[in-house]
Amino acid sequence: MAVFSGHNIDCVRGERQVLSGATFSLESGAALVLRGANGSGKSTLLRLMAGLMRPVAGAITWDGEDIADDPHEHNRRIAYIGHADAVKPALSVTENVSFWSELSGAGGMRATEALTALGIGHLADLPARYLSAGQRRRVTLTRMLTSGAPLWLLDEPTTALDQDTSDALRGLIDRHLASGGMAVISTHTDLGLASSGLLTLGAAS
Amino acid sequence: MNAVSVLFRREMRLAMRQSADSVMVIAFFVIAVVLFPFGVGPEPNMLARIGPGVIWVAALLAAMLSMDRMFMGDYEDGSLELLVLSPVALEFVVLVKVLAHWLTTGLPLIVTAPLLFVMMNVPTEIWPVLLMTLLLGTPVLSLLGSVGAALVLGARRGGVLLSLLVLPLLIPVLIFAVGSGDAVLYGTGAKANLMLLGGVLLGSLALTPWAAAQALREAVA
Amino acid sequence: MLHYFANPTRFQRLSRRIEPWLLVAMILCFAFGLYFALFSSPVDYQQGHTVRIMYIHVPAAWMALFCYTAMAVAAAVAMIWKHALADVAAKATAPIGAVFTFLALVTGSLWGKPMWGTWWVWDARLTSVLVLFFLYLGYMALRDAFDEPGRGARASAILVLVGFVNVPIIKFSVDWWNTLHQPSSVLRMDGPTIHPDMLTPLFLMAAAFQLYYFWLVLVRIRRELMANRTRALRHRQAAA
Numbered sequence: 001m002a003v004f005s006g007h008n009i010d011c012v013r014g015e016r017q018v019l020s021g022a023t024f025s026l027e028s029g030a031a032l033v034l035r036g037a038n039g040s041g042k043s044t045l046l047r048l049m050a051g052l053m054r055p056v057a058g059a060i061t062w063d064g065e066d067i068a069d070d071p072h073e074h075n076r077r078i079a080y081i082g083h084a085d086a087v088k089p090a091l092s093v094t095e096n097v098s099f100w101s102e103l104s105g106a107g108g109m110r111a112t113e114a115l116t117a118l119g120i121g122h123l124a125d126l127p128a129r130y131l132s133a134g135q136r137r138r139v140t141l142t143r144m145l146t147s148g149a150p151l152w153l154l155d156e157p158t159t160a161l162d163q164d165t166s167d168a169l170r171g172l173i174d175r176h177l178a179s180g181g182m183a184v185i186s187t188h189t190d191l192g193l194a195s196s197g198l199l200t201l202g203a204a205s
Numbered sequence: 206m207n208a209v210s211v212l213f214r215r216e217m218r219l220a221m222r223q224s225a226d227s228v229m230v231i232a233f234f235v236i237a238v239v240l241f242p243f244g245v246g247p248e249p250n251m252l253a254r255i256g257p258g259v260i261w262v263a264a265l266l267a268a269m270l271s272m273d274r275m276f277m278g279d280y281e282d283g284s285l286e287l288l289v290l291s292p293v294a295l296e297f298v299v300l301v302k303v304l305a306h307w308l309t310t311g312l313p314l315i316v317t318a319p320l321l322f323v324m325m326n327v328p329t330e331i332w333p334v335l336l337m338t339l340l341l342g343t344p345v346l347s348l349l350g351s352v353g354a355a356l357v358l359g360a361r362r363g364g365v366l367l368s369l370l371v372l373p374l375l376i377p378v379l380i381f382a383v384g385s386g387d388a389v390l391y392g393t394g395a396k397a398n399l400m401l402l403g404g405v406l407l408g409s410l411a412l413t414p415w416a417a418a419q420a421l422r423e424a425v426a
Numbered sequence: 427m428l429h430y431f432a433n434p435t436r437f438q439r440l441s442r443r444i445e446p447w448l449l450v451a452m453i454l455c456f457a458f459g460l461y462f463a464l465f466s467s468p469v470d471y472q473q474g475h476t477v478r479i480m481y482i483h484v485p486a487a488w489m490a491l492f493c494y495t496a497m498a499v500a501a502a503v504a505m506i507w508k509h510a511l512a513d514v515a516a517k518a519t520a521p522i523g524a525v526f527t528f529l530a531l532v533t534g535s536l537w538g539k540p541m542w543g544t545w546w547v548w549d550a551r552l553t554s555v556l557v558l559f560f561l562y563l564g565y566m567a568l569r570d571a572f573d574e575p576g577r578g579a580r581a582s583a584i585l586v587l588v589g590f591v592n593v594p595i596i597k598f599s600v601d602w603w604n605t606l607h608q609p610s611s612v613l614r615m616d617g618p619t620i621h622p623d624m625l626t627p628l629f630l631m632a633a634a635f636q637l638y639y640f641w642l643v644l645v646r647i648r649r650e651l652m653a654n655r656t657r658a659l660r661h662r663q664a665a666a
Contacts, residue, residue, distance in 0.1 A: 014574040016661050052286060053426045075290045084283020090222040091215075102211040103291050143287075352588055356581045360571035369567055370585060373560040374592050377599035384603065401602075405595065416588050423580045 001028045002063055004049075004151060004182055009058035011044055018044045022058075024199050026184070028150070029177050031193050034186040036201035042186035043083065045201065046153050049184060050080040076104075079144040080153045085136045089129035093120070093139055096128055101146035108148030118142060119168060133160040141169065144176075152176060152183040158191070166191070208293045209301060216305035219278075227309045230271045231317050237263040238321045249326045256325030257335055257386040261379055263321075264314050264339065265346065269371065271310045272350035273357065273364045275302055276421065280358045286425045295418035299355075303347045303414075311343030331386045334395045338382035341402045345378050348409040355420035377405055434651050437511060441644040448644070452637035459630030467627050476540045477624075483533035485632040486526045487551075489639060490558055493523025497565070498590035501583035511647070513579050514654075516586065517569065518646035522639055524562035530555050550601045557596050561589045 005025035011018050018041040026032045034042040047053050049060060051067050051074050059066045067074040087096050097111040108114075115121045118138040123131065128139065137160045144152045152173070158166045170191050173183050177193075185191065220227070241259050242252060279285040288298050318339055322332055353371035357363040381402040385395035463481035470477035497516045504513035534552050535545050546552075565582050572578035 014576060050286075050290060052289065072292065072294075075292055078290070080287070080290055082283050082286055084281075084286070086283040086287055088219060088278075088282070088284070090219055095215075095218070099211065099215050100287065103208050103293065105208055105292065352584070356568060356585055357571070359577065360568065360581075361573075362571065366564075366567055366571055369560070370564040373557050373564065373596070374589065376557055377592075377595050380599040380603045401599075408595075412588075412591065416584055420581060420584050423577065423584070 002150065002182070003027050004060075004062050006045075006049070006055075006060040007058055009045070009048060009055045009060065011041065011048060011053065012056050013044055019048075019055075019201070022199070022201065024184075024197075026182055026197060028180045028182060031173065031177055031183040031185060031196035033191070033193070033196050033198050034184065034201060035198060040201040042201055043155050046080070046155050046184060046186055047082075049151075050078055050153050051075070052080075077149055078151045078153055079147040079149040080155075081140055081144060081157055082155050083159075085140045087128050087131070087136050087139050089127065092125055092127050093131070094124045096139055097142045097146065100143050104147050104149075109142075109145040111142070111146060114142035114145040115139075117145060117168075117172060119165060134162060134165065137161055138165060145172065150181050152181065152185075154183065154185045156186055156188070158187060158189055208291070209297055212288075212293060212298065212301045213305065216301060217308070220305055220309040224309075226271060226274065227313055230267050230310050231313050233270055234263050234267040234314055234317060235321065237266060238325065241325070253326040253328060256322065256327040257331065258379075258383045260318060260321050260325065260327075260335075261338075261342075261382050264318075264343065265372065265375055265379065266368075267314060268310055268343065268346040268350060269368045271306070272346075272354050272371070273367050275306050275351055275354040276358055276424075277354070277363070280424060285358075285421065289422060289425050295421055296414040299351055299414040299417040299421070303344075303351050306350070307344050307347040311339075311347055314343060315339045327386075328390070331389045334385050334389050334399070335382075337395075337399060338385050338402060341399065341406050342378045342382045345402075345406050345409050346375060348406075348413040349374050351417040352413050352420060355417040355424060358421075358424040378402065381405065434511065438648055438651060441648055445641060445644055448637055448641040452634055452641055455630055455634035455637055459627055459634050462627035463631060468621055468623050473541065476537060479533050479537040480624075481627050481631045483530060483537055484628060485635040486530040486533060487555060488632060489635050490523060490527040490530050490555060492636075493519050493526060493639065494558060494561070494586075494590065494593065497523065497586050501586045504579070505583050505587075513583070514647050514650045515643065516583065517579070518643050518650055520562060520566050520569070522642055522646070524559065524566065526635070526639075527555060527559040527562055531559060550603065553603075554597050554600045557600070558593070561593075565589070 003025065004027075007023050009022040010020050011022075018039075022041070022045060024032055034045060036042055044053070048055055049067075051071050054068060059068075061067065062074065062077065086100075091099070093115065094111055097114060101108065101111055101114075109117065112121065112124065115124055118141055120135055120138050123135060128136065131139065137157075141157060144154070154173075157169060161169065166189070170193060173185070173191070173193060176183060185193075185196075238260055241255065245251060245255065276285060279288060289295060291298070315336065318336065319332065322329075322335070327335070349371055350367075353367045356370065357367050360366055381398045385398035385402070388395045388398055459481070463478055467478070467481075469475055497519045500512045500516035500519065503509050504516060531552070534555065538547050538552075539545050565586055568585055569578045569582040572581070
């Protein structure tokens with residue numbers, strides 16, 4: 001059983017202290033929901049967890065090993081969904097989805113399965129420039145399904161999603177957790193996950 | 206290696222579907238060169254004298270024009286973060302991008318060059334060596350350009366800034382390339398120039414992916 | 427030891443103590459150097475009084491290279507060991523180096539008029555210095571182009587290192603391209619070939635320039651550190 005944790009993490013963004021002393025821990029099958037006002041450091045914490053940034057102090061570890069020690073190994077473990085959609089308008093939906101899944105080379109869901117799971121299977125051949133914001137978001141979310149990664153890092157995954165899709169997303173996350181996965185989710189709305197811890201980030205002092 | 210080829214295919218597919226970009230670079234290249242006879246007069250010997258230099262300078266500027274797009278799209282839509290997190294080493298991502306950039310700008314420039322040789326009255330005996338310099342030199346433009354393009358991500362006035370950063374570093378390429386043509390005309394042979402150009406190419410091939418990758422990591426951090 | 431002085435507060439205290447001495451030494455060097463350079467050194471048998479431009483031109487060109495090297499070293503230290511002070515030093519050095527480079531170009535051009543009969547000659551060394559000037563401009567422009575200062579600092583550190591690797595190649599290529607300039611006459615394997623009476627003012631002026639650099643860079647670093655502190659306080663104000 002894997003443990004993903006962070007201890008006393010400080011982070012400075014620009015010249016502003018965004019996080020100070022953030023601490024968390026989660027095990028296989030558990031989710032962590034990040035709450036807090038705008039600018040409280042939710043996105044920053046997720047980026048730290050992904051390894052895009054390094055904390056100024058404190059460490060983030062996977063099974064006791066600092067993730068910075070072997071970034072390549074950590075990259076394999078995570079599926080990171082940021083604010084930006086990373087969808088290329090010039091490529092078709094399937095091309096967009098299968099590019100990222102083939103690039104990571106991991107054995108998650110196939111592109112068509114993932115699209116169906118998120119309810120956009122019928123859009124597969126459409127060039128992505130015709131998608132609405134919500135549809136683009138769903139294309140982005142397929143990455144967590146195709147990656148087969150145990151740790152999902154989701155930054156505001158429900159942005160631009162309607163209620164039905166949010167429910168479908170909750171179902172997918174619950175299934176991921178039930179099969180031993182982990183998820184860290186920053187959100188403004190209550191997703192109502194079956195088993196999740198809560199980390200409330202305040203404005204850093 | 207499979208991931209690298211996946212990335213390469215995606216880059217080429219994107220470039221093909223936005224092929225107007227490449228066409229614009231070529232159009233700029235041709236127009237920039239064509240302006241010179243208007244500026245300095247149509248005297249054939251004069252054009253022959255300045256032709257190789259003018260064509261090379263225009264190629265530099267045309268390559269610069271397309272350079273800031275190398276990572277810009279991926280930076281703006283969040284793909285760059287994911288590429289940093291992908292299992293492919295970032296240095297290889299840079300190399301793939303450089304290769305795609307060269308195939309979509311450097312290579313078309315080389316293909317267009319003979320047309321401009323004709324228009325600038327460049328003596329035919331130096332055509333092969335000039336083409337050779339373009340073949341060795343344009344990849345250096347893409348390589349050094351990748352460092353500049355990575356450095357200016359998120360900067361104000363990125364495009365102009367990029368030229369200011371990269372063009373001074375490309376002066377050796379220009380010198381060795383244009384020198385090759387002169388060397389053939391003076392009868393000393395272009396071997397030394399071409400070797401130096403090749404050396405610059407190998408050196409940049411070894412060093413620039415590292416610098417560009419470092420700059421990309423900073424850009425997404 | 428590096429760590430010891432890398433502490434900003436300690437650095438400020440130390441530099442405040444050193445600055446007056448540097449200032450005094452610099453003024454002395456300038457006074458003697460200028461006296462020797464302008465009055466008490468021989469007139470060149472070919473160049474006449476114009477040779478006196480050399481006492482500004484040559485040290486300025488040396489400083490142009492020195493400052494770029496210092497920047498590259500500071501940038502490398504800032505990148506590898508993440509020393510904030512090294513980064514501030516690189517930032518503080520850039521404009522000084524650019525001014526020395528500009529001075530070398532202007533005096534070179536002034537020297538060129540009587541020597542070559544024209545203000546600008548595409549001679550190899552003048553051209554190399556011109557390219558160096560562009561490298562300085564690029565560094566400062568990149569450093570300044572970001573809203574977040576830290577990003578500009580890290581990007582420009584990479585740039586200055588890439589530039590540093592390139593400087594010898596540029597120098598070599600420009601030499602290859604054109605060698606009109608007289609051959610190097612001070613730094614030669616078989617010893618200097620210029621008159622010893624000219625060397626005294628030359629080295630005095632070089633020392634003065636060097637001291638001027640160290641004095642100014644300390645003042646600028648201190649100013650920069652204070653500006654950083656002001657910014658930090660402003661951020662705290664915004665957060666409160």
